[in-house]
Amino acid sequence: MSYIYGFTLFILLVSLIVGVMRIIQGPRQADRLLAAQLFGTTGVAILVILAELQPLPAARDTALVLALLAMLAAVAFVSRVWKTTSTNEDH
């Protein structure tokens, strides 16, 4: 069973690193932020698997915190950064 967990974990970690490419490439800021949001979801998945693999039940609490706070960056981006960029591009 732990072999399956390990394998899944490795695949998830590799998908994180592939996700970095999307953030570097962009091309727009929104694409970069969405890739970062994907990181958050994958991070939650990794934490839940780690909680079983280690075993460390507190990792589930960390996953919960991460899942709840993932939206914060997206809201901050839309309300603070995105609007000002789009007006800059209009000029």
Place this chain on the structure above:
Amino acid sequence: MNLLIDLTLLTGILAIAATSLLSRSLFQSVIFFILLGLTLALGWIRLGAPDIALAEAAIGAGITGVLLLDTLGHLKKTGKLDKDEHRPSYPRLLLAILSSVTLVVLLLWAVFHQPTPAIQLHLLVEEALPDSGVSHQITAVLLNFRSYDTLLEVGVLVLAVLVGLALQTDQHQQDSLPGLPNPLLHACLTLLVPAMLITSMYLLWAGSDRPGGAFQAGAMLAAAFILLHLSGIKLSAQLSHRMMQFGLLLGFTVFLVVATSSVIGGRPLLAYPDGGAGLLILLIELALTLSIGLILLSLFTIANSPPLSSRSGGSNGH
């Protein structure tokens, strides 16, 4: 298998840190900094330190990211960041590289030349744990055995927010950027904010026998406040100024009162009475959670209000 996972994670952390530093666009640096917080939380879990992982997830990946994104938005709005590119000056870059390399060498030296500890601290903590009033070692150290440090840390936080409030020039222009009047966001908030509040209380309660505690719970509370603030529901407008100040100081005051009341009773500073330690620790943590939540929110809203000089500078420029 474990080695492979650890190596992948380590490579990821180093690569993300390097990209965050070397990236040409500030926005990209901020995004990578958020990712760094996330991967560091994974790393702490791998190392078996869930307390630090929780704090890193809440503060590193959550609140710091929002603060940086907000700052970026402000820089763009005030026109201080004309282009997304920034070119570092070479003497400064050289100095930064030199000092960080020195720091790394010193840290490596410290790690490899660790003296063998004369006292087995973790054994002492385990031995004294039944008397501490809580059954989680980290909480016992933070709020009982070394509560003096925690008291001073909270003092530093209060001091930081007091300095921030003193530097705030204009009360009315507290937040120059409007919130988002988005129905989807508001519908989302009605689901998310109660969950955040419950999780915050859960983390506080969990602190007595599992990883968790006042700082993590406070960060979670602050995240809920900031989310409400960003979507246009201003807590600082709902509460009176005096009420807010009361909330900011509550945690430090309760902690200080408990600390000094033991002196009046003839015991040394910060010594809890026999049998009452658990209840007092919970009381202190409850007050601290509320205060830390409000302090982090205040630091966020203070950062929103542009100082007088930058506002006049911006209007002169146009």
